[in-house]
Amino acid sequence: MNDENTNSQGDDMSTSTPSVLSSVAQNRAAHHEANSAPMGSGLEARGVHAWFGKHHALENVSLDFNPGTVTALIGPSGCGKSTFIRTLNRMHEFIPSAAMAGEVLLDGKDIYSSGIDVTQIRLKIGMVFQKPNPFPSMTIGQNVLAGLKLAQLKHDNKEELLEQSLTRAGLWNEVKDRLGVSAGGLSGGQQQRLCIARSLAVNPKVLLMDEPCSALDPGSTLRIEDTISELSKTMTIVIVTHNMQQAARVSDYTAFFLSDGGPGQMIEVGPTSEMFSRPRDQRTENYVSGRFG
Amino acid sequence: MSSAQVTERQAPPAKREITTLPRFSDRVFRGVVSLMSMSSLVILSLIGIFLAYRGFETFRSQGIHFLTSPDWLSETDASGKVIYKFGMSAMLIGTLLISIVAVIVGVPLSVLAALFLTFYAPNSLKKFFVTIVDVMAAFPSILYGLWGFFVLSPMAEYWAKLINKYFGWFPAFHVDDPSFNSSPFIAGLVLSIMIIPIVTSVSREIFSQTPLDRIQAAYALGATRWAMIRTVALPFGASGIVGGAMLGLGRALGETVAVYSVLNIVYKINWHVLYGFGGNVASMIVSKWGEASFTEAKALLAAGLVLFIMTLLVNMGANSIVTRTIKSGR
Amino acid sequence: MTNLEASAVTPLTPWKATLNQRLFTVLLLAVAIALSYIVVAVTPMKGKLAYAFLFMLFSVGFQATHAGIKRGRTAAVDAIAGSIAVAGAVLVFTPVISLIFTTIIRGSKGLRVNTFTQTMEHAAMTDPISQGGLLHSLIGTLYLILIATVISLPLALLTALYLTEIKGRAAGFIQFLVQAMSGVPSIVAGVFIYAALLLTTSLHGSTIMGALPLAILMIPTVTRTAQEVLLLVPQDLREAGVALGATQWKTVATIVVPAARSGLITAVILGIARIAGETAPLLFTLGVSDKINWNPLNGGQSALPYYVWSGLGLGSPEAIQRAWTGILVLLMIVLVLFTAARILGREKK
Numbered sequence: 001m002n003d004e005n006t007n008s009q010g011d012d013m014s015t016s017t018p019s020v021l022s023s024v025a026q027n028r029a030a031h032h033e034a035n036s037a038p039m040g041s042g043l044e045a046r047g048v049h050a051w052f053g054k055h056h057a058l059e060n061v062s063l064d065f066n067p068g069t070v071t072a073l074i075g076p077s078g079c080g081k082s083t084f085i086r087t088l089n090r091m092h093e094f095i096p097s098a099a100m101a102g103e104v105l106l107d108g109k110d111i112y113s114s115g116i117d118v119t120q121i122r123l124k125i126g127m128v129f130q131k132p133n134p135f136p137s138m139t140i141g142q143n144v145l146a147g148l149k150l151a152q153l154k155h156d157n158k159e160e161l162l163e164q165s166l167t168r169a170g171l172w173n174e175v176k177d178r179l180g181v182s183a184g185g186l187s188g189g190q191q192q193r194l195c196i197a198r199s200l201a202v203n204p205k206v207l208l209m210d211e212p213c214s215a216l217d218p219g220s221t222l223r224i225e226d227t228i229s230e231l232s233k234t235m236t237i238v239i240v241t242h243n244m245q246q247a248a249r250v251s252d253y254t255a256f257f258l259s260d261g262g263p264g265q266m267i268e269v270g271p272t273s274e275m276f277s278r279p280r281d282q283r284t285e286n287y288v289s290g291r292f293g
Numbered sequence: 294m295s296s297a298q299v300t301e302r303q304a305p306p307a308k309r310e311i312t313t314l315p316r317f318s319d320r321v322f323r324g325v326v327s328l329m330s331m332s333s334l335v336i337l338s339l340i341g342i343f344l345a346y347r348g349f350e351t352f353r354s355q356g357i358h359f360l361t362s363p364d365w366l367s368e369t370d371a372s373g374k375v376i377y378k379f380g381m382s383a384m385l386i387g388t389l390l391i392s393i394v395a396v397i398v399g400v401p402l403s404v405l406a407a408l409f410l411t412f413y414a415p416n417s418l419k420k421f422f423v424t425i426v427d428v429m430a431a432f433p434s435i436l437y438g439l440w441g442f443f444v445l446s447p448m449a450e451y452w453a454k455l456i457n458k459y460f461g462w463f464p465a466f467h468v469d470d471p472s473f474n475s476s477p478f479i480a481g482l483v484l485s486i487m488i489i490p491i492v493t494s495v496s497r498e499i500f501s502q503t504p505l506d507r508i509q510a511a512y513a514l515g516a517t518r519w520a521m522i523r524t525v526a527l528p529f530g531a532s533g534i535v536g537g538a539m540l541g542l543g544r545a546l547g548e549t550v551a552v553y554s555v556l557n558i559v560y561k562i563n564w565h566v567l568y569g570f571g572g573n574v575a576s577m578i579v580s581k582w583g584e585a586s587f588t589e590a591k592a593l594l595a596a597g598l599v600l601f602i603m604t605l606l607v608n609m610g611a612n613s614i615v616t617r618t619i620k621s622g623r
Numbered sequence: 624m625t626n627l628e629a630s631a632v633t634p635l636t637p638w639k640a641t642l643n644q645r646l647f648t649v650l651l652l653a654v655a656i657a658l659s660y661i662v663v664a665v666t667p668m669k670g671k672l673a674y675a676f677l678f679m680l681f682s683v684g685f686q687a688t689h690a691g692i693k694r695g696r697t698a699a700v701d702a703i704a705g706s707i708a709v710a711g712a713v714l715v716f717t718p719v720i721s722l723i724f725t726t727i728i729r730g731s732k733g734l735r736v737n738t739f740t741q742t743m744e745h746a747a748m749t750d751p752i753s754q755g756g757l758l759h760s761l762i763g764t765l766y767l768i769l770i771a772t773v774i775s776l777p778l779a780l781l782t783a784l785y786l787t788e789i790k791g792r793a794a795g796f797i798q799f800l801v802q803a804m805s806g807v808p809s810i811v812a813g814v815f816i817y818a819a820l821l822l823t824t825s826l827h828g829s830t831i832m833g834a835l836p837l838a839i840l841m842i843p844t845v846t847r848t849a850q851e852v853l854l855l856v857p858q859d860l861r862e863a864g865v866a867l868g869a870t871q872w873k874t875v876a877t878i879v880v881p882a883a884r885s886g887l888i889t890a891v892i893l894g895i896a897r898i899a900g901e902t903a904p905l906l907f908t909l910g911v912s913d914k915i916n917w918n919p920l921n922g923g924q925s926a927l928p929y930y931v932w933s934g935l936g937l938g939s940p941e942a943i944q945r946a947w948t949g950i951l952v953l954l955m956i957v958l959v960l961f962t963a964a965r966i967l968g969r970e971k972k
Contacts, residue, residue: 091509099634117694117695120694121515122512123514129509129510135525151517318873321872322872323789326788329777332778332781334797334800339815340811405711406708409712413705425719426715428958431896431900432954432957433954434901434902434903435935519705550903593814594817594822604807612806616802
């Protein structure tokens with residue numbers, strides 16, 4: 001049974017991946033024609049592997065994220081999707097025993113090449129985490145502008161940037177009268193949107209979201225999803241989610257990750273509507289129809 | 294029918310008290326352990342009571358002068374009566390001065406070392422270094438005294454000259470004549486090394502509890518390591534570092550042997566750290582003990598009480614700050 | 624096929640410095656060293672301090688400039704901060720190395736066979752080091768350690784048990800007191816014993832009197848380490864014991880304490896290391912002896928720290944040599960104890 005799986009998977013990878021990529025490419029072209037507004041940057045993972053010490057956590061993932069699209073990464077826990085998203089802005093390397101292989105290209109340049117300044121990469125590729133993590137010693141306003149302070153960026157009009165970031169994150173109306181108040185008093189959902197606003201303030205081209213709603217109630221989740229669709233007009237978004245409905249609601253493309261006990265792999269990627277209606281791989285179908293995981 | 298329901302609702306079942314007595318052996322066990330755990334209270338109280346009891350006479354005869362006068366001497370007046378003058382202000386000021394030097398030099402170094410260990414050092418180096426710092430804490434204080442006298446003092450004397458040459462305009466660095474050896478500065482340097490282990494380990498423990506999600510948030514916003522430390526780790530650890538520094542101060546206030554070994558103890562107020570004389574309360578007790586009369590010995594015990602209260606207050610403050618920081622995990 | 628492919632891929636850590644970058648750093652440091660030599664040679668600055676200062680200045684400056692050119696101002700600031708942290712660690716490290724090496728080098732000069740076989744009964748501290756030895760002080764120190772441990776261990780262990788097993792109403796308060804006690808200066812413990820037991824009584828300094836302040840100093844160290852170790856014993860074990868119908872006393876005595884045994888030994892060793900080198904309290908309570916005194920209750924005693932102290936106080940070359948040798952022996956005892964505690968502590972984890 002296992003052998004069969006591995007074989008079929010090998011076949012799938014070799015045959016289906018090119019076709020998916022080409023279909024994505026076509027889609028991207030369509031997208032570009034529809035929206036001429038400035039969009040995010042393209043991000044491209046090529047043959048990415050990840051290790052934690054001896055443990056091979058992620059195997060040979062190649063995936064294109066087109067400018068201005070939302071890509072959802074789904075799969076059961078332990079399938080490597082969070083590890084993968086953390087390789088995309090080099091947060092992976094904070095685990096002391098971590099290692100990786102492959103390339104991640106931002107606008108065609110490898111973010112792992114040796115001359116690269118990693119802090120610049122993280123400025124361009126922002127990240128929102130599972131648990132809202134505002135800085136408790138700062139006020140709401142200071143939190144939003146924390147990125148400027150951290151990276152010592154200059155900005156002419158901080159007031160405007162503050163309002164703009166909070167508006168884009170869908171939080172402006174709720175907090176505009178208490179920007180000087182500590183961020184600790186906000187609800188979980190508000191804190192998460194504050195963290196999104198904080199990421200937006202440094203004007204990233206790509207936003208990575210690692211299960212941003214997993215610690216939130218349904219109402220807050222909906223607000224965040226609205227924010228995501230709004231943001232996707234101007235930037236590239238990658239979102240890890242364990243919630244398939246959420247993937248279906250917010251994403252243009254969906255990639256399915258799975259581990260068969262070994263390293264996590266990407267099984268399939270495609271336009272979200274196709275992934276949920278007629279996936280090519282049996283395992284994807286099992287997962288999206290709720291037969292396991 | 295409904296009334297029955299109402300009465301039932303009005304009288305919820307009373308909570309049952311568990312009245313079973315523990316077995317006899319357990320009662321004995323709990324009793325003995327609880328009693329023995331009071332030993333720290335008993336010991337601390339006894340220290341306070343005995344020193345106060347023995348020192349009472351001195352407090353009464355010297356009054357406030359015990360704390361405010363710098364003279365520590367016994368004279369025989371014309372009629373052959375012995376007059377005792379016991380004042381510890383010179384020693385109190387000396388204690389303060391030496392401890393301030395120790396804290397100013399030792400705490401920044403310790404915090405830097407803790408930052409290095411938590412955020413910079415590779416794992417192997419970190420383990421080695423942590424062991425070194427722990428070993429430092431176990432070095433006998435007489436070793437610091439010996440080393441301070443023979444190795445550090447000659448070097449520190451030269452440093453003191455340099456400081457005096459370039460910063461002599463600053464009142465604390467002034468000297469009346471070029472006597473730089475055995476100064477409070479040198480004693481403070483020795484103490485600064487002695488307080489490094491405790492301040493480093495407290496700071497390191499607090500830095501290592503910096504919430505990972507906040508560290509990641511900073512890095513994900515494009516922070517360099519230093520920007521992360523400045524905006525996340527230092528604000529998080531600030532009060533803990535203050536607590537650690539106070540613990541170090543507590544150690545510095547009560548150190549005896551190392552200070553006695555390197556310092557030229559003179560019963561005169563000296564505010565100039567680089568100038569070659571000074572003293573502290575603990576080393577005064579040792580230096581006067583040998584030839585002390587019964588009356589003077591009691592005065593020294595009173596000085597011991599002052600030292601005890603001083604260190605106890607500083608330590609209690611420090612511990613409550615450190616415990617609060619570690620528990621709250623802000 | 625994919626598996627084959629995977630095994631061909633080697634894990635990389637592109638975020639770590641490459642060989643070239645490391646070489647470049649070494650080069651920068653080498654240039655900094657060379658420059659500091661040159662500057663010391665051509666300017667009136669002199670001495671180790673000048674070398675160290677200039678080297679710091681140059682190496683930090685170079686690294687910051689390099690980072691600044693390559694990655695901008697924030698990177699330069701980051702490089703400076705990083706170098707300062709490293710410098711801080713080095714400055715903490717240097718005195719330790721100096722302490723250990725000075726002690727070994729100066730102390731070993733005075734090591735003779737008679738150092739360990741003779742006492743000072745027929746020799747003075749100022750006599751040539753071929754005469755007399757520190758045997759009596761070594762025995763005195765071991766005696767003090769033994770008695771202080773016997774007194775403090777039960778009190779410390781029971782206090783730790785109160786804090787971890789009984790968790791009584793006063794637990795917070797006791798914890799606070801134990802912490803406060805760990806800050807009591809050693810000299811205060813010494814004068815306290817003097818004030819309480821020696822000042823107005825007919826008693827004189829003796830081994831037991833010397834051990835009392837040491838016990839006071841040892842209690843908090845042992846209590847706190849023992850408490851940490853007992854907290855590591857899984858709660859399941861306690862529940863398993865009680866669920867078998869054992870009393871709490873039996874559970875603690877037969878399950879909890881044995882489970883934490885090696886950790887508790889570590890606690891005692893750390894406590895001993897804390898007091899073995901204490902000098903100040905002994906000056907008030909130990910009395911003096913220049914020969915072996917086996918009677919703990921009567922007559923003065925000697926101890927290694929006291930031996931060092933008197934050597935330092937006399938100041939003649941021979942006496943100073945004896946002090947260094949004494950401190951070497953004392954340091955070795957402390958280091959052996961410390962290593963033993965480490966090894967036992969590691970087994971636990």
